[in-house]
Amino acid sequence: MIVVTGATGNIGRSLVDHLLAEGAAVRALTRDPERAGLPAEAETVRADLTDPASLGPALHGADALFLNLAAGGGDAARTVVDAAVKAGVRRIVLNSSIAVSEGPQDADNFLARMHGAVEDAVRASGLEWTFVRGGAYAANALQWAEEIREGGVVRDPHPGAATSPVHEDDLAAVAGAALLDTTGAHAGQAYVVTGPASLTREDQVATIGRVIGRPTRVETIPEEQAAEERATPGVPKEVLLQLFRLFATAVGTTAPVTDTVERVTGRPARTFEQWVEGHAADFR
Numbered sequence: 114m115i116v117v118t119g120a121t122g123n124i125g126r127s128l129v130d131h132l133l134a135e136g137a138a139v140r141a142l143t144r145d146p147e148r149a150g151l152p153a154e155a156e157t158v159r160a161d162l163t164d165p166a167s168l169g170p171a172l173h174g175a176d177a178l179f180l181n182l183a184a185g186g187g188d189a190a191r192t193v194v195d196a197a198v199k200a201g202v203r204r205i206v207l208n209s210s211i212a213v214s215e216g217p218q219d220a221d222n223f224l225a226r227m228h229g230a231v232e233d234a235v236r237a238s239g240l241e242w243t244f245v246r247g248g249a250y251a252a253n254a255l256q257w258a259e260e261i262r263e264g265g266v267v268r269d270p271h272p273g274a275a276t277s278p279v280h281e282d283d284l285a286a287v288a289g290a291a292l293l294d295t296t297g298a299h300a301g302q303a304y305v306v307t308g309p310a311s312l313t314r315e316d317q318v319a320t321i322g323r324v325i326g327r328p329t330r331v332e333t334i335p336e337e338q339a340a341e342e343r344a345t346p347g348v349p350k351e352v353l354l355q356l357f358r359l360f361a362t363a364v365g366t367t368a369p370v371t372d373t374v375e376r377v378t379g380r381p382a383r384t385f386e387q388w389v390e391g392h393a394a395d396f397r
């Protein structure tokens with residue numbers, strides 16, 4: 114039995130489908146099974162990763178765990194990892210981040226600190242582990258969907274910031290390979306998983322315009338204004354400002370591109386254009 118946390122998320126949905134297609138028994142966790150819309154072939158179980166009482170039943174009988182700690186941090190990770198050890202889980206595949214470099218620069222990067230703390234908790238568990246250190250998700254472009262639908266103008270503080278956007282299906286395929294591994298090849302690996310090309314945010318917006326057949330452009334706005342406008346209870350202004358400062362350091366750079374998707378899955382990484390083609394309805 115493979116337990117998938119964040120099963121309703123970007124990677125989680127794709128991973129559940131992938132594991133079911135490979136014939137695995139899957140338990141999909143969500144805080145709200147009624148709204149989750151997960152496949153009937155998966156066992157959908159209510160669990161909240163911040164509520165230790167829900168973890169025992171959620172992990173009971175599991176061999177492997179896909180851990181996506183969107184709700185997390187180091188403390189939450191230790192709670193989940195302890196519950197996994199108690200439940201007899203043998204293997205954890207962790208959704209981590211390219212921000213983690215294990216170098217001194219991690220101290221200055223809040224994403225590296227957050228994901229690094231979770232990695233530490235998984236390493237300390239003594240269980241077999243694989244880290245999927247994803248680059249910026251192609252799905253982050255959905256944050257522009259409303260602006261593109263309503264006139265095609267995306268307002269952004271750092272349009273020149275470069276990332277190598279990665280398709281959620283590729284992240285799921287790499288995680289799936291590690292979860293289903295029978296050879297031990299993926300144990301103890303920290304995979305940096307990116308898309309196939311470095312693109313600026315402006316390039317991404319232009320690609321969306323090309324695919325949907327409508328003009329799009331980017332207008333630069335101050336960080337402060339963008340953070341004010343986009344803050345939500347889940348993602349407060351201070352977090353957005355930290356994120357924008359990371360984007361500022363990526364302006365004028367070329368983002369790293371890895372061959373992990375091809376090495377692990379045998380298929381080339383999907384392009385951002387392919388991602389947009391699959392999500393075009395969100396932008397029209």
Ligand SMILES: NC(=O)c1ccc[n+]([C@@H]2O[C@H](COP(=O)([O-])OP(=O)(O)OC[C@H]3O[C@@H](n4cnc5c(N)ncnc54)[C@H](OP(=O)(O)O)[C@@H]3O)[C@@H](O)[C@H]2O)c1
Pocket residue numbers: 118119120121122123124125142143144145149160161162163181182183184208209210211246247248249250253
């Ligand atoms: N966005 C990027 O570019 C990027 C890059 C690298 C790494 N990451 C990391 O990827 C992770 C996921 O990010 P995402 O924004 O793409 O989110 P997501 O995985 O698409 O969605 C969040 C998921 O977490 C679940 N969740 C939230 N709170 C929960 C809780 N208390 N208990 C159980 N499940 C909970 C939600 O499920 P329910 O609502 O169904 O419970 C949902 O499935 C984050 O840790 C992020 O730092 C993101």
